[in-house]
Amino acid sequence: MGNEHLIGYARVSTQGQNLEQQRERMLALGCTRIFEEKISGAKRDRPELLRLLDHLREGDVVAVIRLDRLARSTSDLLQIAELLRAKGAGLRSEAEPWADTTSPAGRLILTVFAGIADFERSLISERTSSGRSAAKARGVKFGPKPVLTPSQIAHASVLVNWSRTLN
Structure with missing residues (x-):
């Protein structure tokens, strides 16, 4: 694996699960430090991941057993990979040997994934916009439902006008 400084990140989803298997595999890979977390990957606030990102120095390589231990989704993975790239890590x-950003092929694959994710986001946005326009054309009203009835609004207007005549 070369002269890089390997730093591991291990995560299990629940307190009942054990990090031992991930820890052993990372030590076998040559990780000099392992950040461990027992927290759902769906949580945005993962303190050990944040500590890992803060700890990273240029030339470090973050090692994981599987990508789903690190990221919740493709967009989450791409965001984390960009943070690593910005730190020079x-x-x-x-x-997933294809997910090795220390190699040109791995960087290419993640770049392609980023392009696909961006394309998917633009398609979703386009479909959402088209759907919203079609719904408006059918008379669908967006936003929260009015709390007051039309008669309550008319009564409030009378009261406001009445209070203005007093001043």
Whole structure:
């Protein structure tokens, strides 16, 4: 794996699960430090991941056993990979050898994924916009439902006008 400084990130989703298997595999890979977390990947606030990102130095490589231990989704993975790139660090997954940003092929694959994710976001936005326009054309009203009835609004207007005549 070269002279890079491998730093591991291990995560299990629940307190009942064990990090031991991930820890052993990361030590076998040569990780000099392992950040461990027992927290759902769906949580945005993952303190050990934040500590890991803060700890990283240029040339470090974050090692994970599988990408789903690190990221919740493709967009989350791409965001984390970009944070690593900005720090001059790499990413390597044992189970997904194509996800190795320390190699030109791995960087290419993640770049392609980023392009696909961007394309997907633009398609979703376009479909949402088209759907909203079609719904408006059918008379659908967006936003919260009015709390007051039309008669209550008319009564409030009378009261406001009445209070203005007093001043």
